[in-house]
Amino acid sequence: MTASDAPGFCVHCGQTSPGGADHPACHNPRTALEPPRYCTFCARRLVVQVSPLGWTARCSRHGGTASG
Template identity: 95%
Template sequence: MTASDAPAFCVHCGQPAPGGADHPACHNPRTALEPPRYCTFCARRLVVQVSPLGWTARCSRHGETASG
């Protein structure tokens, strides 16, 4: 991972966030349980699928992430 690939966007609103952390306006207990909606690397909308067992989120450029 290079410096240009470092996380830089909030996963909940897509706004710039230092170090890829939650944007201060989005950081609350409710959003902690939500799946990501935006890619932390490029701020593109993610394709999110929620199931009873968890969620998967896919960026067209950076691949898939799953709940853990």
């Protein structure tokens, strides 16, 4: 991974955020339980699937992640 591939976007709103961390406005108890909605590398909307056992989120360019 190069410096240009470092996380730089908030997973909840998609806005620029150093290190891919949540913004103070996005960081609250409700969002702590929410799956990510935006890719931290490119800010694209993620394809998110929620099930009773957890969630999966996939970026068309950078791949996927899952809860748990």
